[in-house]
Amino acid sequence: MRAARLIKMVLLLQSRPSMTAGELARELEVSERTITRDAQALSEAGVPVYADRGRAGGYRLIGGYRTRLTGLARTEAEALFLSGVPGALRDMGLEDAASAARLKVSAALLPSLRDASRAAGQRFHLDAPAWFDEPETPELLPVVAEAVWDDRRITAGYRRGTAEVERVLEPYGLVLKAGVWYLCARVPEPGPAGSGPYRVYRVYRIDRFTEVRPATECFTREDGFDLPGFWAERAEQFARSILRAEAVVRLSPEGVRRLAYAVDPASARQALDGCGDPDGRGWVTVTLPVESEEVAHAQLTGLGPEVEVLSPTALRERFAGDAVRLAALYRENAS
Numbered sequence: 001m002r003a004a005r006l007i008k009m010v011l012l013l014q015s016r017p018s019m020t021a022g023e024l025a026r027e028l029e030v031s032e033r034t035i036t037r038d039a040q041a042l043s044e045a046g047v048p049v050y051a052d053r054g055r056a057g058g059y060r061l062i063g064g065y066r067t068r069l070t071g072l073a074r075t076e077a078e079a080l081f082l083s084g085v086p087g088a089l090r091d092m093g094l095e096d097a098a099s100a101a102r103l104k105v106s107a108a109l110l111p112s113l114r115d116a117s118r119a120a121g122q123r124f125h126l127d128a129p130a131w132f133d134e135p136e137t138p139e140l141l142p143v144v145a146e147a148v149w150d151d152r153r154i155t156a157g158y159r160r161g162t163a164e165v166e167r168v169l170e171p172y173g174l175v176l177k178a179g180v181w182y183l184c185a186r187v188p189e190p191g192p193a194g195s196g197p198y199r200v201y202r203v204y205r206i207d208r209f210t211e212v213r214p215a216t217e218c219f220t221r222e223d224g225f226d227l228p229g230f231w232a233e234r235a236e237q238f239a240r241s242i243l244r245a246e247a248v249v250r251l252s253p254e255g256v257r258r259l260a261y262a263v264d265p266a267s268a269r270q271a272l273d274g275c276g277d278p279d280g281r282g283w284v285t286v287t288l289p290v291e292s293e294e295v296a297h298a299q300l301t302g303l304g305p306e307v308e309v310l311s312p313t314a315l316r317e318r319f320a321g322d323a324v325r326l327a328a329l330y331r332e333n334a335s
Contacts, residue, residue, distance in 0.1 A: 002038075005030070009038055010047060010061075015106040018052065018060035035059075091181070092174070093142035138206040141181055143214065147171045148183075151218045157210035164210060170219040172201070173227040177235075181206040184230060186219075203234055239266055243289035247296050248310040253282045255306030262302045263288065285310070293318075 005028055012019060012027055021032040028035070039059055042049045048062045147154045148171045155168050169185040176182075183204045243264070251259060260268040271286040278284045290296035293315050300307050301322070309316045 006038055006042060009035075010042065011106075013049065013059060013061045014065070018058040020058040024059065091137045091141055092145035136207070138181055138209070140209045140212045141174075141206050143212045144171060144183055144206060144209070145174060147212070147214050148174055150214075151221050153215040153217060153219050155213045155215065156204075157212075158204060159208045159210060169204070170199070172221065172225055173230075174206075175203075175227070175231050184227060184234075186222075201230060203231075236266075239264060242291045243267060245290050245292055245296070245312075247288045247290050247293075247300070247312065247315055248285065249288055249300065250283050250285050250308040250310060251303075252306045253278075255303050256284060258303055258306065263290070263296075263299045 009024060009028060012024065019027075021035045024035045025032045030038075039049045039051060048065050050060055050062045052058055052060065144154070146152075151170075153168060153170055155166065158165050158167055167187060169183070169187055171183055171185050173184045174181060175184060183206055185202060185204060186199045187202050189200050256272065259272065262268075267289045271288040272284075275284045275286040288296075290299075293312065296315060297318050300309065300319075309319050
C-alpha cells in the first residue's frame with residue numbers, strides 16, 4: 001500500500017514543477033504529516049525530493065530526476081490522451097487504472113508536452129449514448145470485463161425472451177454501441193455425431209445477464225480473432241436479418257436528401273443505388289428494404305409530402321388514410 005503511494009507521489013512530482021503538502025495530501029488521500037514522512041522516506045531511498053520552506057513552498061524533484069519519452073511529438077502525445085473513453089472505462093471498473101496510466105505518461109513526458117492531456121480534453125469528447133437516452137451501466141459489466149482481460153471462462157445466466165438459459169462462454173471482447181454494452185463470446189456447441197464439440201462466436205447484451213460466475217481455468221484465445229471486423233460483420237448481418245420486407249416509394253429531391261435520416265442509412269443507400277432516372281419533376285422511384293409495414297409507416301411518415309408509397313397496397317392505404325385525417329383536421333381548425 002505504502003509502496004504504491006510513494007510511487008504515485010514521485011509521479012505527481014515529476015508531472016508538475018512543485019506541489020504543496022496539502023496538494024499532495026489531497027491527491028494521495030492521506031494527511032500532510034504522512035506526506036512529510038513519505039518525502040523523508042523517498043529522500044533516504046535516493047529520490048531527490050526537496051522541500052521548499054515558506055508560504056509559497058512545497059515539494060519538488062531536483063537534479064532532472066525523471067524518465068522522458070523524448071520520441072513523442074506534441075500531436076502524438078495529444079492523440080495518446082484521446083485513446084481513452086472515460087465513461088466506458090468507469091463502467092468497466094478501470095477508471096483508477098486509467099488515471100494511474102495517464103499520470104505515468106504525463107510524468108514521463110517532456111515539460112513542453114505536459115499539457116497534452118488538458119489540451120486534448122478541452123477539444124474532444126466522445127458521448128456514446130444516443131440523444132435523450134439515460135443508459136444504465138449493467139451491474140455485471142465489471143465482472144465480465146475482468147473475465148475478458150483475463151481470458152477466463154464464465155458461466156452466465158441469460159434472459160432470452162421470457163425464458164432464462166445458462167451458457168458457458170469464452171469472453172473475447174466488449175463492444176459499446178449507442179450506449180448499450182455487448183459481449184462477443186466463443187461458445188462450445190455440439191457438433192455432428194462423432195465429431196465432438198466445436199466453437200462458434202455469438203453476441204450477448206450485457207444487461208440481459210442475470211448472473212456471471214468466472215471459472216478458475218482460462219481459455220486459449222485464437223490469435224487471428226479480429227474484434228472490430230467480427231462486430232462489423234455481425235452488425236451487417238443483423239441489419240439484413242430484420243429487413244425482411246420491401247416498400248416501393250417515390251421520392252422528391254428533398255425526400256432523397258432526407259431518406260437516410262428517416263430509415264436505416266444502409267437501406268437508404270441500397271435503395272438509391274438501384275433507382276432509375278428521375279422524372280420530369282425530379283422524383284425517383286426506389287425499392288426500399290424495410291423491417292415491417294408498421295415500422296415503415298412510422299419511419300416514412302417523417303418525410304411528409306416528400307414521399308409517395310406505391311406498394312404494398314396496405315401501406316399505401318395507411319398513408320392515404322393519414323392524408324384524409326390530416327386534411328380534415330386542418331380544415332376543422334381553419335374554420
